[in-house]
Amino acid sequence: MSTSELTTPGLGGGLRDVLRSRFLLKLLVAKELKVRYRGSVLGILWSYVKPGVQFFVFWFALGVFLQMNRNTENYAIYLFSGIVLINFFNEALGNASRSVVGNGGLIKKIYLPRELFPVASVWVSAVHFLPQLLVLLVACLFAGWTPGVFQIFAAVAGFMIVALLATGLGLFFGAANVYFRDSENFVDMLLMIATWASPVLYTWIMVRDGLATVFSAGTASVLLVIYQANPLTIAVELFHFAFWLPTTSEITDPMIAAPPNLLDMWLPIGLATALLVTILGQWTFRRLEGRFAQEL
Amino acid sequence: MTTAIEVRGISKQFVLRHTRSIKEAFVWLVKGRKGDLSQKFHALDNVSLDVRQGESVALLGLNGSGKSTLLKHISGVMLPDSGTVRTRGRVAGLIEVGAGFHPDLSGRDNVYLNGAILGMTEQQIDDLFDSIVDFSEIGQFIDTEVKFYSSGMYLRLAFSVAVHTNPEVFLVDEILAVGDEPFQKKCIAKIMELAAAGKTLVVVSHDLDLVAQVCERGVLLEHGRIVMDAPVDEVVSRMRS
Numbered sequence A: 001m002s003t004s005e006l007t008t009p010g011l012g013g014g015l016r017d018v019l020r021s022r023f024l025l026k027l028l029v030a031k032e033l034k035v036r037y038r039g040s041v042l043g044i045l046w047s048y049v050k051p052g053v054q055f056f057v058f059w060f061a062l063g064v065f066l067q068m069n070r071n072t073e074n075y076a077i078y079l080f081s082g083i084v085l086i087n088f089f090n091e092a093l094g095n096a097s098r099s100v101v102g103n104g105g106l107i108k109k110i111y112l113p114r115e116l117f118p119v120a121s122v123w124v125s126a127v128h129f130l131p132q133l134l135v136l137l138v139a140c141l142f143a144g145w146t147p148g149v150f151q152i153f154a155a156v157a158g159f160m161i162v163a164l165l166a167t168g169l170g171l172f173f174g175a176a177n178v179y180f181r182d183s184e185n186f187v188d189m190l191l192m193i194a195t196w197a198s199p200v201l202y203t204w205i206m207v208r209d210g211l212a213t214v215f216s217a218g219t220a221s222v223l224l225v226i227y228q229a230n231p232l233t234i235a236v237e238l239f240h241f242a243f244w245l246p247t248t249s250e251i252t253d254p255m256i257a258a259p260p261n262l263l264d265m266w267l268p269i270g271l272a273t274a275l276l277v278t279i280l281g282q283w284t285f286r287r288l289e290g291r292f293a294q295e296l
Numbered sequence B: 001m002t003t004a005i006e007v008r009g010i011s012k013q014f015v016l017r018h019t020r021s022i023k024e025a026f027v028w029l030v031k032g033r034k035g036d037l038s039q040k041f042h043a044l045d046n047v048s049l050d051v052r053q054g055e056s057v058a059l060l061g062l063n064g065s066g067k068s069t070l071l072k073h074i075s076g077v078m079l080p081d082s083g084t085v086r087t088r089g090r091v092a093g094l095i096e097v098g099a100g101f102h103p104d105l106s107g108r109d110n111v112y113l114n115g116a117i118l119g120m121t122e123q124q125i126d127d128l129f130d131s132i133v134d135f136s137e138i139g140q141f142i143d144t145e146v147k148f149y150s151s152g153m154y155l156r157l158a159f160s161v162a163v164h165t166n167p168e169v170f171l172v173d174e175i176l177a178v179g180d181e182p183f184q185k186k187c188i189a190k191i192m193e194l195a196a197a198g199k200t201l202v203v204v205s206h207d208l209d210l211v212a213q214v215c216e217r218g219v220l221l222e223h224g225r226i227v228m229d230a231p232v233d234e235v236v237s238r239m240r241s
Helices: A015-020 A023-035 A044-063 A076-102 A116-142 A149-179 A180-196 A202-214 A217-229 A233-247 A262-295 B022-030 B066-073 B106-116 B122-136 B141-142 B149-164 B181-196 B208-214 B232-240
Strands: B003-015 B040-052 B056-059 B084-087 B090-093 B171-173 B200-204 B218-224 B225-231
Touching: A015 A023, A015 A116, A023 A116, A023 B090, A023 B106, A044 A076, A044 A116, A076 A116, A076 A149, A076 A180, A076 A233, A116 A149, A116 A233, A149 A180, A149 A233, A149 A262, A180 A233, A202 A217, A217 A233, A217 A262, B003 B066, B003 B200, B040 B066, B040 B084, B040 B200, B040 B225, B056 B066, B056 B232, B066 B084, B066 B090, B066 B171, B066 B200, B106 B122, B106 B141, B106 B149, B122 B149, B149 B181, B171 B181, B181 B200, B181 B208, B200 B208, B208 B232, B218 B232, B225 B232
Parallel strands: B056 B200, B056 B218, B090 B171, B171 B200
Antiparallel strands: B003 B040, B003 B084, B218 B225
């Protein structure tokens, strides 16, 4: 009858299996999108309302009250281009960390590539990211934005860095969460730090000058390099480069508007770090997934 | 005959008490590490089993004897601590039907989602969709959200998806008590039909009459060990004595 070989069940091929079960991934993403805003009047509009309100809160508090508007040209666009990217990261990582435990009922009963759940979470967040990107694009066009090849390249790279980083960390914390529910609380804390540890609300120049006033010159430059090596910092700066910088006029000094060596040095470093995190996350996930069914 | 399932000396230990908090671990340390922080127990103890292609096997035993755990190892949901499990061809479980159902999706969406979870391709589900709906007798309610279904309708649809997945090896765990009596008969007839078509069946059930009707071979488990492997009637009569 069947000529196929005897195989060991339950040993998956990791993220490659996710590629093979694209259809299931598509259905899981569609399910999440349908279920997310069920029973609410505004429905998918919440994906616009929440970041919109968040933007105005930050814009008033930082732009108007703390007078960031004066120091930074087009501060609204500067702020929003960073916020949308950080929102994507926060939602993707937050949901991916909870996805394995959340789908415990299924994982306990049926074997399927479990990487699907964190990956689907990141995918769903990417779908929610799109309308925000659209709003950003419209705002940029009003501010006189004309995209070039480098800008589009930088935006895609920034998105890739965040998506890979969220997938890798999501796999890691999602798997760890099965054993220690501390994991999801730790992630919540991490996400709070993420917003402030990258130049979303302020500019990198303030970091450079701030560090220089507190520390000696040597220490300050080391700390600045550490700060800039954060893949989220790189991704946010890439978004600033892509969306905010083209809308500025000659008042903004291009030498300090974007950190030096952004495209030729920091971009590859960011992508490589994010890729490494994904590989490490996948490796940890595979080591831990053997006992998911009994621990959930 | 070729082997469909090959289980070689698998053992599985479960931890009985999970201590996760720092507080409890600290108290345990201060008390001079008295006792074991986590007790273990053998759910499966050196179990070996070969199932030939086309065979229908009943796993029998009292509650907690390791039947479902063995089934989970065959499906790949659990991995053994020691020993190996190998299977040939696609294995699908009718393990707790409806595990992949989402209450807020319509019957139609759930058929696709559950079919994909059980390993069907988009093409297969498209082709079999009408047959799945027919078998479930859901009819016009297929586009209603599943949360409004009666429990019988829910199980019927879930069972219908599961029997249409068409794998080489079928794992059936305690789900033959589906719906009302006419539908139950239909389910059993469907399972017998699968067995007759040369599918390999592994059934876990406490319904001894039913098991004797569906299966040829019986395997009796006690405390995680196989204590008897014989034609199903003999095993059933031993359990009844």
